[in-house]
Amino acid sequence: MTEQEVDPRFPDPGDTPVGEVPGPDAEPELPTRPGILRSILRRRSTVVAAVFILLLIVVALAAPLLAPYDPTEQDLLIRLQGPSGAHWLGTDDYGRDALSRLIYGSRVSLWAGLQATGVALILGLPLGVLAGFYGRWLNVLLTRIMDAMMSTPSLVLAITIVAVLGGGITNAMLAIGLVMTPRFFRVARAGTMDVRHETYIEASIALGCSTWRTAVRHILPNVLPPIVLVISVSLGTAVSAEASLSFLGLGVVEPTPSWGSMLKTASSNMSLAPYLVWPPGIMIFLTVLAFTYLGDGVRRALTRSRSGRQD
Amino acid sequence: MDLAKNRDVAASDTVPATAKDSAPEAVSGAERPTPLLDVRDVSVEFPTAGRDWVTSVQNVSFQLMPGESMALVGESGSGKTVTSLAVMGLTEATGGRLSSGSVTFDGNELTGRPAKEWRKVRGPGMGMIFQQPIRSLNPAYTVGDQIAESVRKHLGLSRRQAEAKSVEMLEMVQIPRAAERAKEYPHAFSGGMCQRVMIAMVMACNPRLLIADEPTTALDVTVQETILDLLRDVQQQTGVALLFISHDLAVVAEICQRVAVMYAGEVIESAPAVDLFFRPQHPYSSGLLASIPRPGLSVDRRLRTIPGGIPAPGTWPAGCRFAPRCEFAQSGRCDTTHPPLDVVSTGGLSRCLRADELALDGVVT
């Protein structure tokens, strides 16, 4: 029944976890390695996501130029005013301009995402390679610890860490970074174990190359592609987590504007100023979505180029 | 092997009419009984990776009388399974589409009918057993439950009646301790036992046609024979017609009255089993016969294989599709003209331009 194996009646949309937008650009392509970037940019959704993130970065960098007002300047005479020509998105309970706070908030979000992802990467990648490379008790021990971390509710873990270290955005992001570490660990460990017993690695160890050298030259290239995907997804998670913590008052310290803390303000003024709820939430949503779509585009391009290399 | 006895029944061989090859002959339909199954000019296409559709079965025609047993024989990739699935109306369910032809069952044309009507025929009309019996049973339900669900649906039995029926059917296929085993899950059954369960499941609805797609291929050699015996018994007891799909002519010889050989998506020879075995009219059939392992022959004659492989759908040669592998092929003739399926001197059908010129080897006795 070989004919049944080719089975396009089941396009299996669920197979692709996120961001499947069926379109004419879905046909299988087998690009060569230098073509990966082009292959990533072939999907329209990936391009839109990448452009959105680039714009967000520009807005964050140019915030002082773009924001019409000082985001922390209070004017109690105009508190909780709806959108108007002077204040496009209205003002909050201290009379601060919501648009300016939204623009400056992108700085906090992106910076928070970078910090948390950086922490997770710096901890998870080397530990994962180490566990996968040495194996034995070290592998067992590290894997156990990471599994324990993974099965604890992430926000509970983050809250605990914040409770111990104190609030503030850096501590909060350290917490989120720790929570995301197992993801990087797992991928790095799996990627290392994949190639650990390949002959070229055995050979390079036998030739007396230092383990460090072997790891960097031979293992990293195999581990990095899936890590790129985890980075993208983690950036989205971190942005979302920062918003949650700041909303709970465990993230940024007032009066620094953050999308999460803006939602906190919106929450306590919901009946008087319902318009405050929308912009920060939509920005968080779009940012998370963009990172997921970007990650998905990278994943597709990588699997495609990999199947291409295997002739 | 009692081939001679089969001759009379085999005489009911029909002349298929293929669209381009030969105009429908004036078959005197009045004096002949209506066939149980009438497959005409069926072509099936499957999509390729590049979104094109490629034909994998082309203009296949054959008929099956009530109670008759017929084999579709060919190597894997010849289109036999695709053909049998088309008969069951499962082409779409496996991702393909019927691009031409019709399937008429018991006088009712089923092609183009809504899925609902097909579902009424599958079960009480025709049933199918598959090559992988273990994978064909749902691991999450007991075998008794899986037999019972068809009879409840098609025969309208109550839950209790259906349970009794499933035990009865398991007894019929000679599964010991049937009542207990009905409550067990498929993983507790061996491959041969699973195939018995499959037969029980299909026969529970009293179908008029049983399609068996390589029913013994995946099984242990020692078990194969018992399953074939069982199929023969079942056929004798119930009078069900059998469409037997196989790559193994030795197996076919034991169970079928008529044989249609398929190659590269089309029928290349169709004849009563005895004729085909002793006087094959197509070099490919002759080659298949020669490749049957026979004990007692010298090593050099024991196993002859046909060189080369079956061309994949979409890469079929323009002329005779077997020509590139055929030791009798004539260039300028066989590689340019696509031969029609024509009546040959033995009275059977062959898709070989040189059928009447060649004296091909049959089974050496």
Place this chain on the structure above:
Amino acid sequence: MLRYAGRRLLAAIPLLFVVPLLVFILIDRAPGDQAVVLAGENPTPERIASIREQLGLDDPLIVRYFDWVVHAIRGDLGTSLLSDQRVIDLLLRRMATTMSLVLVAMVMAVLVGAVLAILSAMRPGGFFDRFINWAASVAIAIPAFWFGLVLASLFAVTYQIFPPFGYQPMSEGFGTWLSYLVLPGIALGLLPAAEVALQLRSALGQVLKTDYVLNAEAKGLSRPTIVMKHGLKNAAIPVITVLGFRVAEVLAGSVTIEIVYNMPGLGQLAVDSVQNRDIPVLLGFVLFSTIVVVLVNLLVDISYGYFNPKVRS
């Protein structure tokens, strides 16, 4: 089967000890004198000393940890630094709210997600299938607490269909109880619902390609029977696994949702305890979360036995 479940439980128990240990280590590593930090603004020396005494900060880490474990096994989780109430009482009093919220969210997620996945699988590749796939993958990016705010703003403040905030126990009547849980339940259930829809659809896609489903077609069964009976039970296993992981996340999500809807649950307690550095309460909350996770994983393992008969034997 029971032995299997017992073995799984045994394997999970170390988690109950390891997670609090991590918290103890974290507290120990934290900068500054814990007692001084905890005592808040302008602490009196007596206050600092009493906190030091209460937390046993003069003892080494390992002694404090074992002391806590021994008491915890007896059901004594210490007293809150803030209110002098017993931690176990605080937890028990608020547990019902959080569990109600999580329960409503999960039930909603499973029902909605499963129905959408099944309807999608009826016609693979059809418009509905593609739409649900798209919508679910977009829904995953929506922050739960913001969705909660939007729902509250629309359906409780602007159109007053549901009570805006707070919580009523079931003793006030099932309808009342549920009416307070609908909006927060939807907000919290959106993410798991989307995941169930995607996972189940994907699993169904795999299952519907199997030989036994083709056989079910050959038996002339109807499409709904094939999808619901032959597909669903086999497709459930990967979904249950994901759902098990999800419960921990839903529990975490309930923290923000409780704040949004001002529900007196464990989440509020946790946030208060963090803001006030009420370590005993925090430890109790962490232990409670871990117990829930362990129990849910056990439940998941046991359910494999139902969905996969092979596990049972």
